[in-house]
Amino acid sequence: MSPPNIQLIRGFKDILPGETELWQQIEHTAIALFEDFGYREIRIPIMEKTALFARSIGEDTDIVEKEMYTFADRNGGQLTLRPEATASICRSYIQHKMYAQDPVRKFYTIGPMFRRERPQKGRYRQFYQIDAEIFGVAAPFADVELIFLLRTLFERLSVTDTTAHVNSLGCPVCRPRFKEALSTLLAEAASSLCSDCLRRKDRNPMRVLDCKVPACREAMKGAPAIIDYLCDDCSSHFSTVADMLAQLGVPFSIDKQLVRGLDYYTRTAFEIQTGAVGAQSAVAGGGRYDGLVGSLGGPEGPAIGFAIGFDRLAEIVAMGAPAAIRPPDLYIAALGDPAKKLAFEWSTALGLKGIGTAMEYGDNSLKAQMKQANRAGVGRVLIVGDSELESGTVVLRNMATKTQREIPVGLILDTLIETFSKKEHSIG
């Protein structure tokens, strides 16, 4: 019997030390920004009843049709690992009647999502999103604020090689007129469409607009643009968004081809695109979903949100600058059991004071331990062995200057705490 070959689930990944520092940095930057703008963290479960996603995302979408991790609960109910966060946040907003006290709420959440797609660069089956949502604001300010936040976050992370694409998808008043015009064209152009688009033509005609097949692009050249079919309300909403983005100095382009894959979107749709992550152009995307809360059983009311692809963002940030890792403050090179016991006690005491230590727990030679300390980038090494214990003093070596001094064993903790205390001021 050979042991089973236990490895990662396909499309899943470990985020290892060396990467997690970067992830933490991105998280901290995002959280600080959101908090400054009045967003509050919400933590929602990783599973929901399948019906929530089926109703909110749309029965006919690829996500619901073939990408969800869905399975039977023991009592026969259908559960699904969340493929996105918005549906759950809406559910929570409704279930806890958060609209009652104040219908205007701003949330953010960060966590894993699950979609069973074929993995490739920048796309995983468990992937992470940074989400922000605004409930209860119909005014275009909300749209502009979210796009502005994305822009600002990316700037703070030194990610500048991106473009914001903005479009309007209309509303239940104006979209049917547009779909009708589009369907007419699609029927005429059917002979030159690719097989995928022929399939989309009837079920989700708007998706044909962003097909990448050259023949389809050609056939769609004269296609109607939805922003030409907007009703007065949608039209003025959209132009206000564009005006205010310009006013705030947020660069963007109006992208008539931009379509969202989820059914619940209305009016403003936007995407932050990049060429940095292989074929995955979208590093963040979002839009308005004014009808969703109502359709899920809550009060009719506007809402809008975005999701950032954390994995993709991390890849982009990593290309710029590797995250700094903080080496331990002190390496204790101890030789022999009595010295190691003492060193271990010191390291725990120093840890409680915020002074990070590393030491060799095995029996490596002093030379090997010095090499370890050097490799780890530690600035100071405390050397303690038999002769030090006999003489009652230990040696503190400064690795950069190669100078050492002797310190009486009884004073060692106080001396070290004093030596390293200045770092707290310099880091603060």
Added chain:
RNA sequence: GUGGGUGUAGCUCAGUUGGCAGAGCAUCAGGUUGUGGCCCUGAGGGUCGUGGGUUCAAGCCCCAUCACUCACCCCA
């Protein structure tokens, strides 16, 4: 779900017409009895992804399978 590429040491990769399993880096040790970076010497480390087949002989050829990867689709 469809197509291409790749699987050999911890990492990056060589491996010729099929003929003893290799290098660099990393690790450990020695050179220097207890003092790091540079240098020298040595050592450990392998189910050649897995399973079958062909062959006197397979890392290499054939079949299957799994994984990784890139792209399509779709999306973050």
